Amino acid sequence: MVLEARIAVEQIVIPKGEPVELLPRPSNIILLQKDLIRKYNLQSERVGSESDIRLRILPFQSMEDEDTQTSERTEADNEFDELFNVNAEANGSPNTLEKLPFLPD
Incomplete structure (x- = not known):
């Protein structure tokens, strides 16, 4: 499930x-996917209804585009994170990766 996000980032986004x-x-799972997406310095947004929530991973954007759109995503992400009480230990692992290796083609 998190692998789905990783493959999407590395092969498409x-x-x-x-x-x-x-x-x-x-x-x-969405929280774990969001954490992975942030490690790639990418943005995501939630789409869908309550029972059908999913993430859309967004490609890199120019600083100008980011300034106009970041505030909306940040507020939505903060509300979502607060709702589920996200913290640095979300997956229960004390180990974190600084940089993720790319999967081979």
Whole structure:
């Protein structure tokens, strides 16, 4: 499930610059996906209804585009994070990765 986000980032979002909408997942998986997406310095947004919530991973944007859109996503992300009490230990692992390796083609 988190692998889905990693493959999307490495094979579509970064190399092709295209957004990718992931499959609907439970909130705990979405939080793990968001954490992974942040490690790639990418943005995401939630889409769908209550029972069909999923993430859309957005490609890198110019600083000008980011300034106009970041505040909306940040507020939505903060509300979502607060709702599920996200913290640095969300997956229960004390180890974190600074940089993720790319998967081979």
